[in-house]
Amino acid sequence: MARGWGPLVSRPLTGELRLIHGDARRLDELDDASVHLTVTSPPYPMIPQWDRLFRDLGAKSYPAMLSVLADAWRESHRVLVPGGLLAVNIGDALRGGPNGFRLWPNHAETLLAASRIGFTPLPYVLWKKPTNRPNAFLGSGFLPPNAYVTLDCEYILLFRKGGLRRFPPHDAAREASRFGRSERDRWFSQVWSDVRGARQGSPGRRTGAFPSAVAERLVRMFSVVGDTVLDPFAGTGTTLWAALAWGRRAVGVEWEPTAFRSLRSEAEARGFRPVVRRARGSEPRLASEPEEGARGGQSPPRRRS
Ligand SMILES: C[S@@+](CC[C@H](N)C(=O)[O-])C[C@H]1O[C@@H](n2cnc3c(N)ncnc32)[C@H](O)[C@@H]1O
DSSP: OOTTOSOOOSSOOOSOEEEEESOTTOOTTSOTTOEEEEEEOOOOTTOGGGHHHHHHTTOOSHHHHHHHHHHHHHHHHHHEEEEEEEEEEEOOEEEEETTEEEEEOHHHHHHHHHHHHTEEEEEEEEEEOOOSOTTOEESSTTOTTSOBOOOOEEEEEEEEESSOOOOOTTOHHHHTTOOOHHHHHHHTSSEEOSOOOOOOOSTTOOOOOOOHHHHHHHHHHHOOTTOEEEETTOTTOHHHHHHHHTTOEEEEEEOSHHHHHHHHHHHHHTTOOOEEEEOTTOSOOOOOOOSOOOOOOOOOOOEEO
16 A cells, blocks of 8 residues: 555544454454454455455355355454444445356345354445446446346445443443434434545555545444454554544454555554554465355456446
């Protein structure tokens, strides 16, 4: 990440930052029940941008990619406190499969995987990104029936570990974390259409970053001042800067060496001397390869606008 690509938060950043060069599937550095909120966006299965990374993690089929993510959700469950929340920003993919071009339903798979692990699924957010190309669609002109609905929503899936988190009456940290009525009305509506996607850096260096507005909202909706917020797929650190801007502690895990180096220099450029760890045994664990393989790589139909 070049300096200056990082998302901008308009408040001073304070608090403790820990960075772990490691694997989201094995957070040995983090104790059980030591995190209050996880906010993250993993690499999306079946999006070509992440093919190589999944291959490096040993995942060559769709089921194997999903199992990489499921292992990360299991670790998130372990490190969350009872009542802690997991927020996952994920999008579906459109790509060729054994029977041609199709949808790869990442959000549905994530909902089921996290529920099977023991998370309680909660109502989720549909993040409808405003687009400059409102008429873009995939398909063949104006003749039915072979055109495709445009995928212009991503999901912010929400899960809780166990029952509600409890606080003593008039808890000072909770009171200090209060949000306003108009914020509540916007943030807790199911469709967010007021947040643009983040700038993605120079061509060929797409980071998959989400905008700081998404991270800041989630941090303020689901944690209180002084909490520890984790991003196990930290990327450019958007979640971490949002957490630090709102008085939370931040822990970021990033596996890819170049991305980790960039994240560390960005932290230093923002005035942090982060506690940096290389997780024990963080060498990539190869994903087990289920039998059923998804054949990716088929070109999508021509996009017309
Ligand atoms: C979609 S990006 C996250 C972007 C981030 N939300 C941001 O705003 O910059 C996913 C990140 O997860 C990292 N990653 C992939 N597999 C990982 C793993 N097993 N453990 C930790 N990080 C991983 C990738 O290198 C990439 O930086």
